Amino acid sequence: MIMPRGSQLLLPAKPWFIGLTLLLALLVEMVPLGPMPAKPDLLAVVLVFWNVHQMRRISVGWAFFLGLLIDVHHGALLGQHALAYSGLAFLAVSLHRRLLWFTVLEQMVQLLPLFAAAHLVQFAVRMLLGGMAPSPWLLLAPLFEALLWPLTTALLLAPQRRAPDRDENRPL
Template identity: 60%
Template sequence: MIMRRGEALLLPASPWFIGLTLLLALGANVLPFGRVPAMPDLLALVLVFWAVHQPRRVGIVVAFVFGVVMDVHQGALLGQHALAYTLMSFGAVAMHRRLLWFELPAQMLQVLPLFVLAQVTMLGVGLAAGGMFPGWSMWLAPVFQALLWPVATLLLLAPQRRAPDPDQNRPL
């Protein structure tokens, strides 16, 4: 892949770090904040991030498993989050090569439809099962998730940006 001028060469992502970030995002999602419709889904954000940056390690199966865990935790219709996370992960894997060519503001605009798709899927499944409409503020959650994309990029790529042993012969 041709790198842009000034772009750092990244080290490979550690599977332990990927797993830790997914578990921390799951832990942040299960904190008892109550049912706030505008609350961003941090697990969805981290799943999309790793599906874009490491599609062979974090893909549809991982998204499905974490979706079932979220369904069980929230007492939601079994498969509601799993379906939404799976569709979102499929979209992220499908566009991962194209997305990485853009700068962060353009990436934010391109991941926003993935987060909206997940929200529409969860809303549709919930309403089809006889649930109530959570209110119009629920449409703020995908916007907040897209706005958190640069923060996730900065934090989750930080361990890969460090040089292993820089010296005069190996400046990378």
């Protein structure tokens, strides 16, 4: 496969780094921050990132498992987040080849509907089972998640951009 012009050949991500980032995102998601109506789901953003960049290591099964952990922690309907995260992971894996050809800002625009669909699934499950309607501010959460995409990409790809064998005379 020919790489897009201007892209850098990346080293493979270390499995411990992938696990650490998912664990940190899970812990951030579990921190009680009080009533925030449009809180972005950082775990969903990190899951999508790893499903796009390392789809063979992080699968839909991991998304389902992490969704169950979030459901248990939040006391939500068991499977609500698991279903949303699984669908999000499936869509991210389905689009990963196409997404990698675009710039980070173009990827952000294309991922906005995926994040909106995940929130729509959670909303539909909640409403089908007689839950309360969420605040209209919740419509901003997918937008915030899409806006986090460039920062997430820069932070999580940084360890892969190092030179495989360090050399004082080589600028890369």
